[in-house]
Amino acid sequence: MAKNRVPAVEGWFDMNETEPHLIGSRCTACGSYFFPRESYFCRNPECAGSDFEDVPLSSRGKLWSFTDNRYKPPAPYMSPEPFEPYIVAAVELDAEKMVVLGQVAGGIKIQELSAGMEMELFLDTLFEDDDNEYVVWKWRPVA
Numbered sequence: 001m002a003k004n005r006v007p008a009v010e011g012w013f014d015m016n017e018t019e020p021h022l023i024g025s026r027c028t029a030c031g032s033y034f035f036p037r038e039s040y041f042c043r044n045p046e047c048a049g050s051d052f053e054d055v056p057l058s059s060r061g062k063l064w065s066f067t068d069n070r071y072k073p074p075a076p077y078m079s080p081e082p083f084e085p086y087i088v089a090a091v092e093l094d095a096e097k098m099v100v101l102g103q104v105a106g107g108i109k110i111q112e113l114s115a116g117m118e119m120e121l122f123l124d125t126l127f128e129d130d131d132n133e134y135v136v137w138k139w140r141p142v143a
């Protein structure tokens with residue numbers, strides 16, 4: 001029987017497998033975007049807004065910076081056993097111009113990446129148990 005695919009972090013992204021989006025919030029007063037979602041007060045120092053709407057964020061952007069992570073992150077981070085090093089990318093979203101971190105697709109080598117590359121979001125399994133596959137967003141170069 002196929003396992004359920006469920007988000008590893010509830011409410012941070014939609015589960016659209018073909019065209020996934022991170023879910024951010026936008027201040028209704030100044031239009032600033034936030035990810036993860038903001039719900040109390042606007043972090044723009046020049047704005048007194050406290051009203052936000054949920055918005056799907058750009059699923060493409062430019063590779064801003066990247067590094068490889070060779071140490072297993074501490075709990076509550078869940079990672080497959082045995083731990084395998086992975087690349088972390090900071091991607092500047094096309095429309096919102098905000099930088100969002102995420103793992104890079106497994107199998108991509110750090111030598112294949114360069115700043116300014118076009119990247120796209122996709123959903124991938126982070127870890128699984130007997131019933132579920134827990135899914136996160138990751139980045140990969142646009143083919």
Ligand SMILES: [Zn+2]
Pocket residue numbers: 027028029030031032042043044047048049
């Ligand atoms: Zn604002």
